Amino acid sequence: MTERKPTADGYPQRIVCLTEEPTEVLYALGEQDRIVGISGFTVRPPRARKEKPKVSAFTSAKIDEILKLEPDFVIGFSDIQADIARELIKAGVEVWISNHRSVAGILAYIRRLGAMVGAADKAESYARSLEQRIAEVEAAATRFSRRPRVYFEEWDDPLITGIRWVAELIRIAGGDDVFPQMAGESLAKHRILADAGEVVRAAPDIILGSWCGKRFRPEKVAAREGWDAIPAVKAGDLYEIKSPIILQPGPAALSEGLAAMHAIFVEWESRVRD
Template sequence: MTGPRRIVCLTEEPTETLYLLGEQDRIVGISGFTVRPAEARRDKPKVSAFTSAKVDKILALKPDLAIGFSDIQADIAQALIKAGVEVWIANHRSVEGIIDYIRRLGGLVGVASKAEALASSLQRRIDGAREESSGYAVRPKVYFEEWDEPLITGIRWVTEVIGIAGGDDIFPEHAQASLAKDRILATGAPVIERAPDIILGSWCGKRFRPELVAARPGWDAIPAVRDGELHEIKSPMILQPGPAALTDGLDAVQFIIREWVQRQG
């Protein structure tokens, strides 16, 4: 075995990726929010959340690498670096970035060829979805809601997945904002104005409640609400910038949009 042998994964996407690469034996600790794959949650010690971690517990595992994601985990990274742990904090935000992340992670652990095979298979899946949707006579306007209080929308890779699947995100301008605080809608008025045909809900850590969305003042005028096109996509499938977003996440979005297109005749 070459590369790091004892890896702590501070978020889900490195865990899922390493399992897909067959390198799960390197993992000695995971995020408590990990649900994919199920065996990781069952077999690996949980040592971190999104913004906090059990540093002493991590150090006791004697990791030679910790992998995290984004500025949200800067404090965890700092604590581990001060304790002498090598840390990689990725910050990819796009579909292309996810594919590149898989290649980089594979190279880091010495399995570049396996990572290339995985990345290529995901790219073929994306290309196939894009080819299918290119034949649609009409594209639905889609509102994706990441959180409800306050309203948060516009994660870049989700916007891109919607586009690949044949829809148009109604807030494409938010896709360039990496921080959630920069993607908050002050009120629901812009959603009403942009009149989405489909509403996709993925409330991180809690169940999407379409009946509550439909009951918001003025939202009964939205085509998606009028036509009952409110759909949940489970957050582990779409809110992590890892393989799941390009497999189960893309499949779920593609199915919803395909069904909508077919109903348009």
């Protein structure tokens, strides 16, 4: 791949997004014309799937197809995409791999990405609007008479608990994650529950499921041995949070994901209060 000439404004003009969150951010900032390729898992915004070629999964990518797009910047996420990044770097492509895992990290990511494409002011405004919404939800949650104990399940076999930004959003929305000690583990393999009885002993009031790539099945969860003793199962408080709005460390988690959890918690709190 030959070196691309500097653009007039000095910012990347041909960006490939290996995950959904940079695509969502760039569209939100009105900088979508810079995107020339996206992840096949991208669903937000919906128009991106229609407008942009899909050149990667999460752990794999069509390197030749990416190079044909002549990108001047490729954006990925986490160590899981290290092999993809290495191949592109060897081909002379500039690559940025972010590794944020918290609510604060998502907000910083938005600001940093905006600055990288010459849209720092728009990114700052966007991040502030998300911060305001977060603050509003957090303030509303302080009025709860009781906070629900929440078990978030990222995968069912083996059982994997929620990552850090998910646990933080549960707290902001008005709940308490029953496995806070595991949320800080960035790798899914370190958030595996070896003993399903741990959930029974934790006695969550609400069970949230987001099984990446497949539909959450509350009836299967409720049928697990011994789980009929869990308050959430007794009351039927098992809910799906769609993975695109909670498992991506991007704007969707701070907006729709947070809103979905808060709505569930509000309804639960109104019942236990009455």
